Amino acid sequence: MSTPRRTQQERRETTIGLLVEATIATIAESGYAKASLGAICERSGVSRGGLFRHFDSRQDLMVAAAAEVAARHFASVEERIKESLTVLEAIHLLRERHRAIDNVVWFELMVAARTDPELRERLKDTTKRFLDQIVVVARRVLGAEMFDDDEFALLVNTLEHTFDGETIRRELAPDPAAEDRRVELMAEFVEFLVERRSTSSP
Incomplete structure (x- = not known):
């Protein structure tokens, strides 16, 4: 039985969730100043392009x-x-x-x-x-x-x-x-x- 394809909204919510979770974890671990977009993208597995599709800025x-x-x-x-x-x-x-x-x-x-x-x-x-x-x-x-x-x-x-x-x-x-x-x-x-x-x- 095939897995139902996720809707665009579900994919969007998943990506936002990954980015927010990675931001929280990065700040908690390294502090606000070191919570760069690069570090957050690396932790979340989301590209910079993917990040900026959902957030206009850091x-x-x-x-x-x-x-x-x-x-x-x-x-x-x-x-x-x-x-x-x-x-x-x-x-x-x-x-x-x-x-x-x-x-x-x-x-x-x-x-x-x-x-x-x-x-x-x-x-x-x-x-x-x-x-x-x-x-x-x-x-x-x-x-x-x-x-x-x-x-x-x-x-x-x-x-x-x-x-x-x-x-x-x-x-x-x-x-x-x-x-x-x-x-x-x-x-x-x-x-x-x-x-x-x-x-x-x-």
Whole structure:
């Protein structure tokens, strides 16, 4: 029995998938600066001509890679928070995702965007959508109902920023004991806020 021929759209999606996957892997392995189109094409098995049929520039490819990393991050968190988690479990999950290898791409792109105004502008929408999605999913964590929307978004973003810094710093000065205690303290603080609001509610 012969294998059905793939449609043009299926071939297009496969090629884009190979290029985006190769971009993520190359940035994670070698860094943003060394993620050249040549290196990406070699890893993906797609020619330069094939790449430019789908992406107008290297930056277009980087933005697509950022969107894919955000989607994977969100999908992983969504899968794990299908049922209500405790505060401590949720914070452990958040840190785990920040340390995931594909999340390195976020850090590389954030650093690159600091001195690249066009990249910074193009990543704004992806970043905002990603953070908004995380806040929505985090609402499933036990005790989240005690916070209003603005306050809860600020709390989640503060935890995100903490783990951004920790993930980068631990490459130079790892301190597992302090890192574990940090998670415990963060959970204790959030639980304190939840309890305080529950006792002060009319």
